[in-house]
Amino acid sequence: MKHAITLRAMKVATLLSSFVVTLAVVAFLLLGSLNVSDAAQGQTAQVAPAPTATAPATATARLNVTVTPSGSRVVPQATAVPQRAAPTVAAQPVQPQQVQPRARTRKS
Amino acid sequence: MSHLTQPPAPGGPPPGMGAPSRPPTPPPLSKPLLIGDLSFVLIGMTGVLAIALAIVTAVLIGALSGTDLNLTWFTTRGSGIAAYVLMVGVMVYGLLLSARSNSGELPAPVSYGMHDYLTWLSLGFTALHVFILLLDKYIPYTLPSLLIPLASPYEPLWVGAGQISLYLSLVVTLSLYARRRIGKRAWRAIHYLSFGSFVGVAAHAFFSGTDSKLFVMQAMYAGSLLLVTGLTIYRVIASRRGRQLARVA
Numbered sequence: 001m002k003h004a005i006t007l008r009a010m011k012v013a014t015l016l017s018s019f020v021v022t023l024a025v026v027a028f029l030l031l032g033s034l035n036v037s038d039a040a041q042g043q044t045a046q047v048a049p050a051p052t053a054t055a056p057a058t059a060t061a062r063l064n065v066t067v068t069p070s071g072s073r074v075v076p077q078a079t080a081v082p083q084r085a086a087p088t089v090a091a092q093p094v095q096p097q098q099v100q101p102r103a104r105t106r107k108s
Numbered sequence: 109m110s111h112l113t114q115p116p117a118p119g120g121p122p123p124g125m126g127a128p129s130r131p132p133t134p135p136p137l138s139k140p141l142l143i144g145d146l147s148f149v150l151i152g153m154t155g156v157l158a159i160a161l162a163i164v165t166a167v168l169i170g171a172l173s174g175t176d177l178n179l180t181w182f183t184t185r186g187s188g189i190a191a192y193v194l195m196v197g198v199m200v201y202g203l204l205l206s207a208r209s210n211s212g213e214l215p216a217p218v219s220y221g222m223h224d225y226l227t228w229l230s231l232g233f234t235a236l237h238v239f240i241l242l243l244d245k246y247i248p249y250t251l252p253s254l255l256i257p258l259a260s261p262y263e264p265l266w267v268g269a270g271q272i273s274l275y276l277s278l279v280v281t282l283s284l285y286a287r288r289r290i291g292k293r294a295w296r297a298i299h300y301l302s303f304g305s306f307v308g309v310a311a312h313a314f315f316s317g318t319d320s321k322l323f324v325m326q327a328m329y330a331g332s333l334l335l336v337t338g339l340t341i342y343r344v345i346a347s348r349r350g351r352q353l354a355r356v357a
Contacts (some may be wrong), residue, residue: 007221012151014197014226018190018233019155025186026162026179033177034169 159183180244185319187237192313194230195277196332198223199306200339202299207343208350227281234274263316270312276305306336 163179201223204214241249253259257275258268283290283298290298310333319325 003215003217007218010218010222011225014194014222014229015151015155018194018229019151019158021190021193022155022183022186022233022236023158023162025189026159026182029182029185030162030169030177030179 178244178246180240181246184237184240184244185317187233187240188313188317189319189325191230191233191237192309192332193328194226194233195306195309196336197226198230199302199336201226202302203336203339203343207339207346224284227277231277231281234277238274266312266316269308270316273305273308273312276301276308280305303340 163183169177201219205216205219205223238254241247241254242251247262249261253261255271257271258264260267260271280299280302283295287295310329314320314329317325320329
């Protein structure tokens, strides 16, 4: 009887631990993917200018956002293009939807 | 109580007794909830509900944040790690049993019960690890690609090692129930397949698992391999010593 109680206790503990391990790994991976997503969105927000901003008369900021295959890096490239006959040119707002962080070549 | 110690006469009541009296039945033992049969049902249902809740939460978070949270892939990784740890437990208890190292802290009934229980629990988590991939949107798994070795679209060689190891584990597990038919020698020979199965599972976990880059996982794989190897050496030594003692006696 003593062994039976020990055995049952060990079985219950093992079953519980197995579920806890599974859920802990799932939670860890979920948090990791959410952090990656937040970081990508934060970098996109830094790159994007305010939609109502007015550019100087001589130049327009054109922003090209490049997404690497890993999906977690956003490389902004700002190039100044001179404008000759445009007194006031509104900056082109960059749409955050252009960034696709899900472009992955391998599961991470 | 003297009638309990006397052997009953065949076909009739014991001498001196008018009618056969039944021995007093012991009072029913009440099982505590934590270790009773109900505990397994409760914990199993809680675990399934927790995983279902995690899926719903991930879908909601994914819908709200606009990101694709591939929870089926996360679940298959989590259940795969749990199944691997459980299989290490199966190997440990099996080796301790076969080495007959039944100390007072770990008696044979406990070792045998845990060996049997962990085997089925490991197979259950392996089933979750395998069949949840049918819901995965990233890699288009089908039932044949899950069940046929080397037919996986992802890492076919190392996933195939896991598939073959699963079938070996099933053969070893089911051979226990055919032990009387096939004989002890054949059963023991089949049982040696579990070593190959364990090596295959470890290779599958390490080479196809995307978590293998993490130090924690590498330490777990190295520690489990060292543990099983050390216990195998201990079992061989104990077996040789037992044979020598038998020859002397």
